[in-house]
Amino acid sequence: MTWVHTIVQGILLGGYFALFATGLSLMFGVMRLVNLAHGSLALVAAFCAVALVNATGMSAWLTLLIVVPAAAVVGYVLQRWLLNATVGRAEVTSVLVTFGLAVIISNVLLQVFSANSQGLQAGSIGTASVHLFSSLYVGWFDVVTFLVAVAVLSGLQFMMSRTTTGRLMRASSDDPRTALLMGVNTKRVYATATAIAVATVALAGIFFGMHTQFSPTSGNDYLLFGFETVVIGGLGSIWGTLAGGIVLGLAQTIGAQINPADGVLAGHLVFLVVLVLRPEGLFSRGGAVTASGLLRAVRGIPRTLGGFSHGLSAGARSARASAGRASAARLQAHPGDDGPVVRVRRRGRGSLPGGVGLLAVVAVLAVLPYGAGPGVIFNLVSMFVLIMLASMWNLLAGYGGMMSIGLQAFYGLGGYTLLFLTDHGVNVWTGIPLAALITGVIAVPVSFLAFRLRGGYFAIGTWVIAQAIYLIVSQDGGLGGGSGASLTTLSGYDPAQRQADTYWVALAIVVLAIGGVFALLRSRLGLGLTAIRDSESAAGSLGVRVGFAKRVAFLIAALGCGAAGALTLANTLSIAPGSAFDVTLTAYMIFCVLIGGLGTIEGPIIGAVIFFEIQYHYSANGVWYLVALGALAIVMAIRLPQGIWGLVTARTRISLFPVGYQLTTPNQETRRSEPAKEPAASVRENPH
Amino acid sequence: MILSVEEASAHYGKFQALFGIDLRVPEGQTVAVIGANGAGKSTLLNMIAGLVSPSDGRVVFEGADLRGVPAYERPALGIAMVPEGRKLFPSLTVRENLQIGGYKARPGPWNLDAVYELFPNIARHQDRKSGSLSGGEAQAVAIGRALMSNPRLLLLDEVSLGLAPVVVKALYAALADIKAGGVTVLLVEQDVSQALAVADHVYCLLEGRAVLDGAAAGLSMDQVTYAYFGATR
Numbered sequence: 001m002t003w004v005h006t007i008v009q010g011i012l013l014g015g016y017f018a019l020f021a022t023g024l025s026l027m028f029g030v031m032r033l034v035n036l037a038h039g040s041l042a043l044v045a046a047f048c049a050v051a052l053v054n055a056t057g058m059s060a061w062l063t064l065l066i067v068v069p070a071a072a073v074v075g076y077v078l079q080r081w082l083l084n085a086t087v088g089r090a091e092v093t094s095v096l097v098t099f100g101l102a103v104i105i106s107n108v109l110l111q112v113f114s115a116n117s118q119g120l121q122a123g124s125i126g127t128a129s130v131h132l133f134s135s136l137y138v139g140w141f142d143v144v145t146f147l148v149a150v151a152v153l154s155g156l157q158f159m160m161s162r163t164t165t166g167r168l169m170r171a172s173s174d175d176p177r178t179a180l181l182m183g184v185n186t187k188r189v190y191a192t193a194t195a196i197a198v199a200t201v202a203l204a205g206i207f208f209g210m211h212t213q214f215s216p217t218s219g220n221d222y223l224l225f226g227f228e229t230v231v232i233g234g235l236g237s238i239w240g241t242l243a244g245g246i247v248l249g250l251a252q253t254i255g256a257q258i259n260p261a262d263g264v265l266a267g268h269l270v271f272l273v274v275l276v277l278r279p280e281g282l283f284s285r286g287g288a289v290t291a292s293g294l295l296r297a298v299r300g301i302p303r304t305l306g307g308f309s310h311g312l313s314a315g316a317r318s319a320r321a322s323a324g325r326a327s328a329a330r331l332q333a334h335p336g337d338d339g340p341v342v343r344v345r346r347r348g349r350g351s352l353p354g355g356v357g358l359l360a361v362v363a364v365l366a367v368l369p370y371g372a373g374p375g376v377i378f379n380l381v382s383m384f385v386l387i388m389l390a391s392m393w394n395l396l397a398g399y400g401g402m403m404s405i406g407l408q409a410f411y412g413l414g415g416y417t418l419l420f421l422t423d424h425g426v427n428v429w430t431g432i433p434l435a436a437l438i439t440g441v442i443a444v445p446v447s448f449l450a451f452r453l454r455g456g457y458f459a460i461g462t463w464v465i466a467q468a469i470y471l472i473v474s475q476d477g478g479l480g481g482g483s484g485a486s487l488t489t490l491s492g493y494d495p496a497q498r499q500a501d502t503y504w505v506a507l508a509i510v511v512l513a514i515g516g517v518f519a520l521l522r523s524r525l526g527l528g529l530t531a532i533r534d535s536e537s538a539a540g541s542l543g544v545r546v547g548f549a550k551r552v553a554f555l556i557a558a559l560g561c562g563a564a565g566a567l568t569l570a571n572t573l574s575i576a577p578g579s580a581f582d583v584t585l586t587a588y589m590i591f592c593v594l595i596g597g598l599g600t601i602e603g604p605i606i607g608a609v610i611f612f613e614i615q616y617h618y619s620a621n622g623v624w625y626l627v628a629l630g631a632l633a634i635v636m637a638i639r640l641p642q643g644i645w646g647l648v649t650a651r652t653r654i655s656l657f658p659v660g661y662q663l664t665t666p667n668q669e670t671r672r673s674e675p676a677k678e679p680a681a682s683v684r685e686n687p688h
Numbered sequence: 689m690i691l692s693v694e695e696a697s698a699h700y701g702k703f704q705a706l707f708g709i710d711l712r713v714p715e716g717q718t719v720a721v722i723g724a725n726g727a728g729k730s731t732l733l734n735m736i737a738g739l740v741s742p743s744d745g746r747v748v749f750e751g752a753d754l755r756g757v758p759a760y761e762r763p764a765l766g767i768a769m770v771p772e773g774r775k776l777f778p779s780l781t782v783r784e785n786l787q788i789g790g791y792k793a794r795p796g797p798w799n800l801d802a803v804y805e806l807f808p809n810i811a812r813h814q815d816r817k818s819g820s821l822s823g824g825e826a827q828a829v830a831i832g833r834a835l836m837s838n839p840r841l842l843l844l845d846e847v848s849l850g851l852a853p854v855v856v857k858a859l860y861a862a863l864a865d866i867k868a869g870g871v872t873v874l875l876v877e878q879d880v881s882q883a884l885a886v887a888d889h890v891y892c893l894l895e896g897r898a899v900l901d902g903a904a905a906g907l908s909m910d911q912v913t914y915a916y917f918g919a920t921r
């Protein structure tokens with residue numbers, strides 16, 4: 001009977017998740033926009049309801065009448081004045097803007113409502129239950145929520161298929177440019193869609209708030225639940241959303257039945273299993289999950305693994321081939337006539353003096369421990385870590401077109417692997433590279449999961465993976481559980497010597513990492529990677545091994561983040577799952593890359609140095625500091641997507657790490673063929 | 689003069705696609721713009737429809753400068769476009785595509801029934817998703833969709849592209865009916881003989897400049913060939 005009860009509870013829980021997912025799915029369907037602030041918006045609604053209840057003493061049910069319409073207005077305004085600026089641009093823009101928004105919202109809530117948990121009282125209906133049969137009772141409130149979810153989904157279904165508004169939304173989704181020609185003000189259509197989406201998520205936030213306690217950090221969970229529901233159910237299928245919610249609800253309740261702490265983790269794991277077996281969703285139009293689908297997936301694994309090893313050898317071959325070629329080749333523009341001779345150069349302006357300058361900087365940094373105090377050394381290691389992390393995020397997003405919000409998974413894994421290794425007698429200094437390597441190895445199977453998704457969905461998918469790893473690690477008593485552990489093996493070391501040694505290792509690793517990224521991007525594989533960023537299908541059709549190139553980049557990013565995590569542990573001597581797997585780390589990486597310049601090697605370094613300075617001076621301001629960071633990220637993503645270094649190169653054409661090719665003719669007219677700095681250049685169109 | 693384009697230039701970033709184009713379309717006539725790939729024909733139509741802003745010069749429709757009028761407000765003024773490649777909304781049915789075309793309709797003779805009467809073969813498929821139509825049927829829907837707004841000026845971009853000659857012939861036959869209703873037509877064609885056959889007046893673009901214009905009847909094939917390719921054979 002417990003099990004029957006669990007299953008009924010799971011199904012009803014699906015109603016909440018379907019409500020979370022509806023708006024996410026609608027916004028993606030109409031605008032291809034993955035709204036990372038979706039969960040935060042639900043939370044804003046719940047907190048507004050709390051404030052209303054506290055201020056007026058009204059019932060939580062009545063707040064729906066105020067908050068939901070207000071949310072629709074907020075959604076409309078948000079789309080009109082902020083998100084429309086991201087439509088039609090590279091997907092990275094909308095991901096960054098909505099992520100910045102999520103950071104702002106959760107920190108403002110933290111400031112206004114403190115970190116305490118809050119709840120909403122559903123009144124008598126909240127405690128009443130329905131007697132189904134024998135000893136099986138279910139809560140009335142859960143039943144009501146489920147019915148509301150069904151009603152919302154039916155209403156949406158009706159609107160999309162039968163009304164003019166729905167028709168305009170589908171037309172704008174199919175082809176926004178042609179919709180304009182038909183007299184459709186697409187930006188207004190988008191704003192309407194977002195208004196509906198935010199209204200539904202406000203509904204979800206308040207209902208879930210009456211169901212479970214929440215705090216200003218719950219928004220991320222809400223987002224992940226909604227996202228998992230959408231993916232499990234299958235995109236573009238409204239009833240699939242309900243089914244996906246039910247599957248997730250069942251996974252969570254059954255998981256919690258087995259071990260009370262494992263409910264959310266079970267949900268993440270079921271999501272990952274669906275991703276492997278049926279990435280298009282269980283209930284997408286292709287039909288339900290079948291045994292043959294499962295068989296296909298299992299048979300596919302050796303094939304993809306084989307492709308991977310084949311790719312490795314091919315990569316090695318092409319590396320050898322390109323090493324044999326001179327870096328500056330002479331080629332005849334028109335064979336057979338005496339046209340101008342075009343030279344292909346790889347060095348950019350300022351590369352040589354810049355390179356010498358960089359070497360000098362590294363040399364100065366190398367002798368620094370002899371003169372500087374321990375505080376400076378400690379901070380510099382933190383800065384090196386930040387440079388590494390930012391460079392790795394940039395490698396993925398700026399060159400590989402993969403926006404990850406889950407790199408904290410590898411950072412945390414690197415730290416915890418080092419902890420594990422030293423606990424088992426490995427020397428710390430051997431342990432750091434070893435931890436990085438092991439993290440890289442773990443990244444290979446992870447990539448097979450993550451690469452099932454694209455764009456904004458890849459971003460959230462990697463986040464789910466990081467959360468799953470976090471939940472597993474935080475429940476492992478051997479690794480210190482939720483409260484973390486200390487690196488005890490270094491306690492006998494002389495503190496000054498330890499810091500200096502950590503510093504030198506960090507410096508060596510950061511130089512190696514940036515040099516490695518530089519070398520990778522100059523290789524054929526790097527060129528292929530840049531092509532993938534601009535158009536995955538076009539790159540594939542030209543013979544770029546898309547999966548292989550992306551996987552190499554992913555692996556290197558994991559290595560780098562793993563090394564950064566291990567270094568942090570050696571530097572700070574303690575680690576805790578909450579901070580080692582904190583998504584804020586990725587927010588920092590994104591921020592550094594945005595300031596410095598996406599898609600350049602110099603950008604993340606400059607961004608990390610600037611960000612480190614900002615953090616050093618202003619992080620004492622706590623929450624408002626993060627709000628300001630989020631706002632700055634939004635402004636940078638929309639107004640200055642090429643970052644500071646992008647501005648510098650546009651003016652001076654200086655390139656310290658030239659990875660492109662330049663064509664020059666004898667009359668010094670330089671035609672640049674360097675890959676575009678901003679992904680996916682777009683044609684300027686009539687503003688409207 | 690229902691439409692005049694005056695000294696208009698257009699840029700895509702740093703690339704200049706049109707250089708000071710002058711073009712006049714008298715009411716009730718059919719004007720054709722011909723030229724090779726990349727001559728700027730589609731840019732010209734997109735500029736008139738409002739998808740591309742002129743970087744210099746202006747577009748005047750019925751005496752009013754269209755500067756600052758967004759594309760989505762132009763159908764209500766009486767400008768409708770059949771875009772290159774048809775660009776139907778694939779997840780919408782044929783009828784829904786036509787309904788979107790009539791979203792900002794002016795009063796006039798065209799409605800669903802009138803379009804189905806003009807193209808009886810698409811009436812049979814009105815509940816089918818437009819993504820499943822053949823090329824000729826899709827082009828008919830695209831033309832019908834533009835007519836649904838009751839335009840005064842119909843812009844046709846490469847109607848014959850990728851269609852069998854017999855289908856092209858049928859579509860151009862329908863054009864005669866459309867013109868009979870008083871619609872002015874500005875069309876872009878790569879098929880020179882087709883353009884010369886239907887148009888009253890022809891402009892020839894070469895690398896973003898209007899290099900030749902004249903009454904369709906008065907142009908010799910040699911003149912057109914020279915203007916089209918920028919060289920004599």
